[in-house]
Amino acid sequence: MMGIISRSPTHRKPRESMRLIVTTFIGVIFGFFIGVSFPKLSITKLTLPYSLLPSIDLTYIEDKYTGSNTLSFTKGSNRNSSQDQSLIDSSKIWVPSNPRGAEMLPPGIVEAESDFYLRRLWGKPSEDLTFKPKYLVTFTVGYNLKDNIDAAVKKFSENFTILLFHYDNRTSEWDEFEWSKKAIHISARKQTKWWYAKRFLHPDIVAPYDYIFIWDEDLGVEHFNAEEYLKLVRKHGLEISQPGLEPNKGLTWQMTKRRGDQEVHKVTEEKPGWCSDPHLPPCAAFVEIMAPVFSRDAWRCVWHMIQNDLIHGWGLDFALRKCVEPAHEKIGVVDSQWIVHQGVPSLGNQGEAQTGKAPWQGVRERCRKEWTMFQSRLTNAENTYYKAFGIEPSNSTAQ
Numbered sequence: 001m002m003g004i005i006s007r008s009p010t011h012r013k014p015r016e017s018m019r020l021i022v023t024t025f026i027g028v029i030f031g032f033f034i035g036v037s038f039p040k041l042s043i044t045k046l047t048l049p050y051s052l053l054p055s056i057d058l059t060y061i062e063d064k065y066t067g068s069n070t071l072s073f074t075k076g077s078n079r080n081s082s083q084d085q086s087l088i089d090s091s092k093i094w095v096p097s098n099p100r101g102a103e104m105l106p107p108g109i110v111e112a113e114s115d116f117y118l119r120r121l122w123g124k125p126s127e128d129l130t131f132k133p134k135y136l137v138t139f140t141v142g143y144n145l146k147d148n149i150d151a152a153v154k155k156f157s158e159n160f161t162i163l164l165f166h167y168d169n170r171t172s173e174w175d176e177f178e179w180s181k182k183a184i185h186i187s188a189r190k191q192t193k194w195w196y197a198k199r200f201l202h203p204d205i206v207a208p209y210d211y212i213f214i215w216d217e218d219l220g221v222e223h224f225n226a227e228e229y230l231k232l233v234r235k236h237g238l239e240i241s242q243p244g245l246e247p248n249k250g251l252t253w254q255m256t257k258r259r260g261d262q263e264v265h266k267v268t269e270e271k272p273g274w275c276s277d278p279h280l281p282p283c284a285a286f287v288e289i290m291a292p293v294f295s296r297d298a299w300r301c302v303w304h305m306i307q308n309d310l311i312h313g314w315g316l317d318f319a320l321r322k323c324v325e326p327a328h329e330k331i332g333v334v335d336s337q338w339i340v341h342q343g344v345p346s347l348g349n350q351g352e353a354q355t356g357k358a359p360w361q362g363v364r365e366r367c368r369k370e371w372t373m374f375q376s377r378l379t380n381a382e383n384t385y386y387k388a389f390g391i392e393p394s395n396s397t398a399q
Contacts, residue, residue: 220340285327
């Protein structure tokens with residue numbers, strides 16, 4: 001009986017092994033060519049459901065294949081993303097307390113304030129200033145009143161930086177005065193002192209000065225001494241002040257009239273009906289804008305209240321009280337150091353004749369319009385503020 005011949009396992013194994021080896025080799029070769037045929041695939045560019053990537057740190061994978069440094073690679077449920085973020089943020093500078101725009105600078109390099117001190121072009125910066133003036137006085141000037149300004153400047157000691165704003169563009173002629181060679185000169189044609197003040201007397205620029213005088217050019221100073229004036233300002237605690245005005249020169253307000261029997265006065269009596277409150281302007285907390293003197297802190301507030309487009313400053317004198325508290329005690333007139341307002345319409349004549357009106361008439365009309373506009377803006381701003389807190393303006397403490 002013929003036996004059944006069966007296929008032996010020993011005969012089958014070599015063939016299957018060879019097939020597996022060939023298949024694997026072909027797969028490797030095919031995969032290699034597929035891999036080199038495509039550009040780098042960024043997994044972070046794929047649109048995949050988050051449920052498919054529960055524990056993959058995509059940033060880690062991206063960094064690994066681009067040669068970047070890695071911070072961590074942990075499973076999602078255990079990864080503290082806020083800690084990783086703090087590590088990243090700590091490598092960059094961000095200082096919120098720095099001045100606006102300088103948050104990315106280290107505090108040690110930030111110079112938030114400046115000054116008008118003149119420096120040399122040579123030598124060591126630390127040796128530039130052998131003396132620093134403590135006060136600043138500014139005059140808005142035309143060359144025609146040069147002798148008046150020369151007399152006024154001589155009433156201010158070396159403790160003062162002298163700054164001239166030139167509305168007629170004539171600056172070099174002033175070098176006939178020796179003091180002018182050390183003064184600061186800024187020129188812009190037909191502009192007022194409040195235009196200049198808003199643009200060149202920023203509080204961070206005048207911060208080194210204890211007091212800032214912002215004066216007109218037509219002031220007689222025969223009976224005035226700046227150092228003595230400031231002694232009285234300190235003695236009586238004045239943050240905003242002016243010298244008393246000679247009473248025989250056409251005064252507008254009783255508050256600014258010089259009193260011969262006092263050093264300083266802070267209140268007055270006006271015409272019936274002019275003062276709704278004896279502690280409010282023009283009976284108190286009031287000086288005029290022709291020759292005001294501000295402390296450093298008071299000026300920081302007042303500067304922000306000056307409107308960029310209202311260049312004459314009319315109405316500002318009634319609002320200065322907003323910047324000191326209590327205003328009827330910290331605003332006053334120094335009687336024993338007094339001046340004369342000569343009333344020379346120098347800047348007024350810089351206007352233009354229109355519709356048959358003289359140049360000074362157009363200037364005066366704009367002054368009155370600006371006064372009304374300023375009062376309206378201030379009232380609207382205060383009303384908006386109080387309404388935001390649910391307070392009726394009539395019930396607020398602002399008057």
